[in-house]
Amino acid sequence: MKQLIKLDINNQVYEVPVSPKDLLVDIIRKKVGLTGTKKGCGQGDCGACTVLIDGAPVLSCITLAIACQGKKISTIEGLADEQGNLHPVQQAFVDYGAVQCGFCTPGMILSAKALLDRIPRPGELEIKRAISGNICRCTGYKKIVEAIGAAAAKISTGGVE
Numbered sequence: 001m002k003q004l005i006k007l008d009i010n011n012q013v014y015e016v017p018v019s020p021k022d023l024l025v026d027i028i029r030k031k032v033g034l035t036g037t038k039k040g041c042g043q044g045d046c047g048a049c050t051v052l053i054d055g056a057p058v059l060s061c062i063t064l065a066i067a068c069q070g071k072k073i074s075t076i077e078g079l080a081d082e083q084g085n086l087h088p089v090q091q092a093f094v095d096y097g098a099v100q101c102g103f104c105t106p107g108m109i110l111s112a113k114a115l116l117d118r119i120p121r122p123g124e125l126e127i128k129r130a131i132s133g134n135i136c137r138c139t140g141y142k143k144i145v146e147a148i149g150a151a152a153a154k155i156s157t158g159g160v161e
């Protein structure tokens, strides 16, 4: 039995019919149509489905959509500003070659953003810890860690490195 719920995603409210067992990742991708959020393992192991809920990284493949009413959900589509300028973490991923196939990238970037919102100048270990739930099969992580460090430097110096 479906129920109509409201989800606030990237500051836009979507009214969607859900059943109690519908997963947030499926609602975001299939009902709302925001396919930047990826579904990899579907069981909480890979981090590809990471979104932010009230600013904290959450695995949307093991989160019930119905439990997200009244919360602020952010996906990768909401990160660029209104003029379309990429968020500094997104830009750093481009500049530092931290993207290969891109499947892990939305989740990785959202985990990084949550870290930088919490700790503006994290050390390498803090960066590694923050993305430890996000698996990348392509890049070897080095460039990802460098990109996050560079984004932190850029944000904390107001855009001047």
Ligand code: FES
Binding pocket: 038, 039, 040, 041, 042, 043, 044, 045, 046, 047, 048, 049, 050, 059, 060, 061, 062
């Ligand atoms: S798809 Fe959610 S953790 Fe892998």
Ligand code: FES
Binding pocket: 098, 099, 100, 101, 102, 103, 104, 105, 135, 136, 137, 138, 139
């Ligand atoms: S870039 Fe391919 S999985 Fe990370």
